Amino acid sequence: MSNPRDPVFLARRVYRSRRLIDASRALPFVAVVLFLLPLLWATGNGTSSTAMGGIFIFVVWAILIAISAAMSGPLSKISEDPEDSPSTEDDRKGPS
Amino acid sequence: MMSFNLLLAVSLSYVALLFLVAFAAEKLAERGRGGWLRSPVVYTLSLSVYCTAWTFYGAVGYAARSGLEFVTIYLGPTVVMVGWWVVARKLVRIGRTQRITSIADLISSRYGKSNVLGALVTLFAIVGTTPYIALQLQSVTLSFSVFAAGESQDLNATALWVAVGLALFTVIFGTRNLDSNERHHGVVTAIAVEAVVKLFALVAVGVFVVWFIGSGPSNMVQIIEESPIAIWQMDGSRWIALTFLSGAAFLCLPRMFQVIVVENSDEAHLGVASWAFPAYLFLMSLFVVPIAVVGLSQLPEGSNPDLFVLTLPLSYGNEGLAMLAFLGGFSSATSMVIVAALALSTMVSNNIVLPFWLSARRPGATVSGDVRNVVLMARRISIAVILALGYIYYRVSGGGAALAAIGLIAFAGVAQILPAMLGGIFWRGATRIGASAGLITGFAVWAWTMFLPSFGEGAVMSSALLAEGPWGIHWLRPRALFGIEGVDPTVHAVFWSIFLNSLAFITGSLVSFPGPLERLQGAQFVNVWQHSRSPGGWTGGQVEAEDLLVMAQRIIGPDEAQALFLAAAQSQGKSGYLPDATPEFLQRLEIELTGSVGAATAHAMLTQLLGGTSVSVQDLLAVADEAQQIMEYSNQLEAKSEELGRTARQLREANEKLTTLSIQKDAFLSQISHELRTPMTSIRAFSEILMNDGALDAEAREKYSRIIHDETLRLTRLLDDLLDLSVLENGQVTLNVGPVVVRDLLDQAISATMSIDPAHTIKIHRRTSQEDISVTTDGDRLTQVFINLISNAKKYCDAEAPEVTVRAENRGDNVIVDICDNGSGIPSESQAVIFEKFSRLGESGQAGGAGLGLAICEEVMDKLGGSIAYLPGQDGAAFRVTLPAPAARAAE
Numbered sequence: 009m010s011n012p013r014d015p016v017f018l019a020r021r022v023y024r025s026r027r028l029i030d031a032s033r034a035l036p037f038v039a040v041v042l043f044l045l046p047l048l049w050a051t052g053n054g055t056s057s058t059a060m061g062g063i064f065i066f067v068v069w070a071i072l073i074a075i076s077a078a079m080s081g082p083l084s085k086i087s088e089d090p091e092d093s094p095s096t097e098d099d100r101k102g103p104s
Numbered sequence: 105m106m107s108f109n110l111l112l113a114v115s116l117s118y119v120a121l122l123f124l125v126a127f128a129a130e131k132l133a134e135r136g137r138g139g140w141l142r143s144p145v146v147y148t149l150s151l152s153v154y155c156t157a158w159t160f161y162g163a164v165g166y167a168a169r170s171g172l173e174f175v176t177i178y179l180g181p182t183v184v185m186v187g188w189w190v191v192a193r194k195l196v197r198i199g200r201t202q203r204i205t206s207i208a209d210l211i212s213s214r215y216g217k218s219n220v221l222g223a224l225v226t227l228f229a230i231v232g233t234t235p236y237i238a239l240q241l242q243s244v245t246l247s248f249s250v251f252a253a254g255e256s257q258d259l260n261a262t263a264l265w266v267a268v269g270l271a272l273f274t275v276i277f278g279t280r281n282l283d284s285n286e287r288h289h290g291v292v293t294a295i296a297v298e299a300v301v302k303l304f305a306l307v308a309v310g311v312f313v314v315w316f317i318g319s320g321p322s323n324m325v326q327i328i329e330e331s332p333i334a335i336w337q338m339d340g341s342r343w344i345a346l347t348f349l350s351g352a353a354f355l356c357l358p359r360m361f362q363v364i365v366v367e368n369s370d371e372a373h374l375g376v377a378s379w380a381f382p383a384y385l386f387l388m389s390l391f392v393v394p395i396a397v398v399g400l401s402q403l404p405e406g407s408n409p410d411l412f413v414l415t416l417p418l419s420y421g422n423e424g425l426a427m428l429a430f431l432g433g434f435s436s437a438t439s440m441v442i443v444a445a446l447a448l449s450t451m452v453s454n455n456i457v458l459p460f461w462l463s464a465r466r467p468g469a470t471v472s473g474d475v476r477n478v479v480l481m482a483r484r485i486s487i488a489v490i491l492a493l494g495y496i497y498y499r500v501s502g503g504g505a506a507l508a509a510i511g512l513i514a515f516a517g518v519a520q521i522l523p524a525m526l527g528g529i530f531w532r533g534a535t536r537i538g539a540s541a542g543l544i545t546g547f548a549v550w551a552w553t554m555f556l557p558s559f560g561e562g563a564v565m566s567s568a569l570l571a572e573g574p575w576g577i578h579w580l581r582p583r584a585l586f587g588i589e590g591v592d593p594t595v596h597a598v599f600w601s602i603f604l605n606s607l608a609f610i611t612g613s614l615v616s617f618p619g620p621l622e623r624l625q626g627a628q629f630v631n632v633w634q635h636s637r638s639p640g641g642w643t644g645g646q647v648e649a650e651d652l653l654v655m656a657q658r659i660i661g662p663d664e665a666q667a668l669f670l671a672a673a674q675s676q677g678k679s680g681y682l683p684d685a686t687p688e689f690l691q692r693l694e695i696e697l698t699g700s701v702g703a704a705t706a707h708a709m710l711t712q713l714l715g716g717t718s719v720s721v722q723d724l725l726a727v728a729d730e731a732q733q734i735m736e737y738s739n740q741l742e743a744k745s746e747e748l749g750r751t752a753r754q755l756r757e758a759n760e761k762l763t764t765l766s767i768q769k770d771a772f773l774s775q776i777s778h779e780l781r782t783p784m785t786s787i788r789a790f791s792e793i794l795m796n797d798g799a800l801d802a803e804a805r806e807k808y809s810r811i812i813h814d815e816t817l818r819l820t821r822l823l824d825d826l827l828d829l830s831v832l833e834n835g836q837v838t839l840n841v842g843p844v845v846v847r848d849l850l851d852q853a854i855s856a857t858m859s860i861d862p863a864h865t866i867k868i869h870r871r872t873s874q875e876d877i878s879v880t881t882d883g884d885r886l887t888q889v890f891i892n893l894i895s896n897a898k899k900y901c902d903a904e905a906p907e908v909t910v911r912a913e914n915r916g917d918n919v920i921v922d923i924c925d926n927g928s929g930i931p932s933e934s935q936a937v938i939f940e941k942f943s944r945l946g947e948s949g950q951a952g953g954a955g956l957g958l959a960i961c962e963e964v965m966d967k968l969g970g971s972i973a974y975l976p977g978q979d980g981a982a983f984r985v986t987l988p989a990p991a992a993r994a995a996e
Contacts, residue, residue: 029189036187043179043347047340058171058336059328062393065175069182069386076186077379083189084375 025086032083035075042068111251111430118431119269122438125297126277126290133289142289142369144376150292150363151381152299153444154181154354155388156236157243157437158511160302161410163389167396168409171333174392176343177511178385180350188378191355192364194529196374198632199365203699207361207521208451213703214528214629215536216622222455222702224540225521228547229358229451230490231555232517233444237494239510240437241267243410247433250414251426263498270441271491278446279483291442292367298435303387305432309413310391312425313398317416324394331397345595349512352519352602358447359440366447441491449486454702457482462705475659475709479701513558516598520546523606527613532626534609537616542609546601553582554597655709656693660700668696772941779822783815825956829941832963839967844883846912846921847875853890854910857898866898869909877914879987885964886987889972890923892957893983897925901980917989922975924982935974 046064049056159177166174184192195210204210208229212222241263248262277290318324328334354360368374399412407415413433417425461478523542527534574580583593585600618626656665672692673683683689690710697706790808794800800808831837854868897908903926911922930938941959958972965972965985975982 032189033187036183036190039183039186040347043183044344046336046338047343056336056338057329058331058333058393059325061172061336061338062175062328063325065172065179066386066390069179069382072182072186073379073382073386076382080375080378084372087193087371087375 025082028079028082029086032079035072035079039068039072042072108248108251111248111427114427114431115434118434119273119438122294122297123273123276126273126294129293130277130280130290142373144370144373144380146292146296147363147368147370147373148377148380148384149296149299150367151360151377152302152384153295153359153363153439154357155299155302155385155436156440156511157240157433158236159388160306160433160436161243161247161413162511163392164396164399164412165408165410167392168333168400168412171336172393173339173342173346175389176346177350178389179347180352181354182382182385183347184351184354185378185381188374191526191529192374192378193371194632195355195361195365196368196371198529198629199368200371201632201695202628202703203695205366205454205699205702206447206451207356207358207525208455209698209702210361210365211521211524211528211539212455213698214625215524215534215539216619216625217703217707218536218622219455219459221524221536221539221543222451223459224543226448226451226455228520228543229518230448230493231547232514233358233448234490234493234497235510236514237441237444237491238498239514240441241494241498244434244437246408246411247414247430250411250418251430264495266438267441267491267495270438270445271488273438274442274445274449274487274491275484278442278449278487279480288367288446291446292363295363295439295443298439299384302432302435302439303384305428305435306388306391306413308425309417309429310395312420312422313391313395313416317398317402317420318394327401328393328397331400333393333397333400339592341595342592345592345598346512348602349515349519349598352522353515356518356521356525357444357515358451358518359443362443362447362450441494445487445490448490449483450702452486452490453479453482454705457486458701458705462709475655475701479659509558512594513554516554516594516601517547517550519598520550520601520605523602523609527609528626529629529632531613532623532630533613534626535613535616535618536622538609538611538613541612542605542607545608546605549585549601549604550597553585553600554593557582557593652690652693656697659697659709668693775941776826780819783819783822787812787815787819822956825960829956829960829963832960832967835967837967839882840884841880841882843878843880844886845875846877846879846919847872849883849887850875850890850910850912850921852887853894856887856891857894866901867905867907868894869907871911875910875912877912877919879919879989881968881970881987885968886985889961889964889985890921892961893923893985896957897923897927897981901925901927903927903980914989919987919989921985921987922978922982923985924975924978925980927980929976929978929981930974932976935976938974939972 043065045068046056046061163174163177166177198204199210202210202213204213206226208222208225211225212218215221244266245263273294274291277294278288280288280290314321314324318327355364364374395412395416396409399407399409399416403412403415403419413429414426417423417429458479461482520543523546524534524539527542528539572581583596585596588596591599653665653669656668659665660668669683672689676683676686676689694706694710697709700706701709790812794805794808794812850870854870894908898906901908905926907926909922909924909926911924913920913922939958939962941956961972968987970985970987972983972985975984
C-alpha cells in the first residue's frame, strides 16, 4: 500500500535499512527451506548417511548464525532509532 | 566410584552457590549497581531454560534411538530467533507497553482483558507443564541413581527433597517483591550461571568423547558411519512436525515467555540473542551424535542411552567430568523447574486467584486490605502446589516413560496457544470467542489424541477404546482421527490439534463480534509500532485521586505508588501527591497495576473504583488505523474549506445585496427628492409671483392659487402614499379581516374611481353574476388595490375608447380577479419593474402619479396572503389579483 506521506525517493541510508529489514524477514523462511532440504534425499531409499546429514545441518546452522549475527547490530540500531525507523513501513497496513 | 554422599555434598554446595549468586544479584540490583546483570549475554543465557534435562540427557538418548531427528527440537527455536524481527520483537514490545506478566496475561489482555481466557490458558499451561516438571524430577533422580548404584537410596525421597529445594528457591527469589516490572534479577542471574554450567558440562563431555575416546573429528565421522544409526532413515512428516512444534513451544511455553518477554529489559538484547541463542543451541547439540554413537559402541548392551552423558565419563573413570556432567544435568532440570514454577505461579495468582478473590468481595466496595500480601501468598502457595503436582505426577507415572515422549507431549500441549497468540498480534479480526473456541478445541484434541493415550493402554483409555474408538465410533479413534491411519502418533496429534484449533479460532473470529475493549486492545496489539504510547482508556473523573493512591499503595507498595503519583502530579503541574484523575493518568496507573497483578485483575480493580465503562467511542476512534486518521483529518480539512467557501459565497452574496440596496436607497432618495422638489418648485414660483406681483388680475391669481393647491394636494398624496408604503413594508399594518363579497368591493372601487373624475369616462365590463364570491380578507385594503388598478387603467390607457374588463373567478383554492384595459399594454422589458417604487412608464408627470401605486398594491396583496401580477398576453395591460380561497385559508 503506498502511503502519500512516504517520500518517493529515500535517502540511501533509509533505503539500505529497509532492505535490511526485508532480509531479516526473509531469513527465517530461508532457514526453514534449508532445514527441510534433507527431505529431498534422506527419506525413503535408506542410503543417506547420518554423518553427512549432520554435517549439512550444522554447516547450514552455522551460516545462519553468522548471517544473523551480521544483521543483528544494524537491525537493533534501526529498532532503537524511532526517528527514521522504517520498521513501521509494512506494519502500516490497513485494518485487516 | 565416588560416594553418594560426596555427590550430595557437591550438589548441596552447588545449590548454596546458586542461592548466593541470586542473593548477590538481588542486592546489587537493589543498590542500582546491577547494570551488567541486564546485559545481552545474561539475557541470551537466560533463554537457555529452553534446554532442560530432557535436552541435556534426553537428546543423546533421542539420537541413539532415531539418529539426527533430535536436532529438530533445536531447529524450531533457531528459526524463531533468526526471524526475531517478525514475531519475537513484536511480542517483546507488546509485553513492555502493556506490562504483560505471562502468556496467559497476554492472551487475556489481547482479547478484552478476559478473565475466562486467562484462566483457561493458565489451566492448560498447568496441565502441560506438570508432566514436564515430573520429567525434570525424574531426570535428577535418575542421575542420582547412576552414582548411587549399589547403595540403597530412596530415589523417591531424593525427588521429594529436590522438589522442596526448588520450591524454596523459587519462593525466596521469585516472590520476594511484587515488582511492577515483574523482573527477577536473582532468578535470572542464577539461571544464567546454570546455563553456563550446563553448556560447559556438555561441551566438556563432547570434547572428551571426540578427542579422548574418538581421537579426533575425522575419526568421529568414521565411528558414526559404523554405528547403528549410520543410515539416516528420515521420517519426513516427523521432521516437519517436530521442527514446527519446537518453534511453537519456544514461543508458547510459559517459562520461555517469561524469559523472552517478561524478563526482557531492552529490545536490543533480543537482537544479540537472535544469533547468540542459536549459537548456544548449536553448541548444545554439536556433540550429541558423537556422544550417542560412542556410547552405543563402548557401553554394554542395554545401557540407558538417556544417561550416556553421565555413564561415558564414569566408565572411563573420569569422575570429575562425570560430576560436571551431573551438575550440568542438575542445572538444566532446576533452572527449568524454577522458571516454570515462577511463570505458572504468576499466571495462577493473576488469572485465577485474584479474579476469584475480587469477585468474592462486595461489588462496588473499594479494595481494602493489603492486596500485595494476597498476591504474594497466592504465588507462594501456587509454587508449592505446582511442584507438589509435579512430584505426584512423577510418583504416579512411575517415571517409566521415555523422557523424550513426555517432552513432546508438553510441547504439543502448550503449542495450542500459538494460533490465539499469533492471531492476536497480527490479526485485528481475532476475537475472544474465536480464541476460546480454538484453545478449547486444540486442547481437547490434544488430550484425546496425545495426552490421555500417553498414560499407556488401559491406564486412562482402554485398549478397546484405542482400537475401536469410543462407543465403537470408528473415526474417533485417538490415533486415527477421521479414519486416517498409518500416521505417526505424534504427527497425527500435532497436525489434527493445531489444524482444528486454527480452524475453530478463525471460524469463531469470523462469525463473532468483538466488544469495544476487545477491539481497542486488538488495535493496540496489532498496531503496537504505531501506538507505542497507549491512548487513554478511562473516561472516569468521578474517582478521588486519594482512593486511587490507597489502592495503588496496596498493590505496588507505598513507595512506588507515591513516586508514581508524585511524578504524575508534577507532570500535570500540581504540587503534592494527588494528580487529577485524567484518562491518561488512569491508563498509566492501570498499566502499572497490570505489571503486578495482570491485565484482567488490574482492569477489574480500576473498574470497581471507577464504575462504569472504560472505553469511549473517542478511544476507539483514537486507535483507529493511522491511515484512517489521516483520511479523517483530510476529510475534516476538506469539510472546513468547503464551509469556508460557502461562507465566502454567502458573504459575497450579502455584499452584492447590500450594494444593490444601497444603490436602491440612493435612487429612492434622489427619486423622492425629485418628487418632492418638483411640486415645491412650482409652489415656490407661483407663491413668489403672488407675493411680488401685485398687479395680477383675479383670474390669474385664482389660476396660480389653484396650481399651488393642486401641487400641495399632489405632495400630500405623495406623502400619504409614502407613509402607507412604509407602514406596509414595516409590517406595522393591522388588517381588519372579515368576510366580504368580491362584487361589493368591485362596486365600491368602481364608484370611487368614477367619482374622482366624472368627465374622464371609461367603459367598465363586468359580469356581476360571477363576482358573487365570498372571501375572508381586509375589504378596505383589497378595495384600495382595485381602485389603484382601475384608476391606473383610466390614467394610462391609450385607447381611443378606453375600456376596462373586470373578471372574477373562483378557482378552488384561489380567487382571482383580473382587471384589464384595451390599451397597448406594458412593454415586456418594463413588466419586471412596474411593481418597483417610483417606476413610471413614459413621461413622468403625465398622470401626476408618484409611481407608488403598484408598489403599494403589491405590499397590500402580500399582507393579505395573496399576490398581484402583470398578466401578459391580453389585449391591453392586465393585472391579476390572486387571493386565497376561504377554504384554503381556513386550512392554513
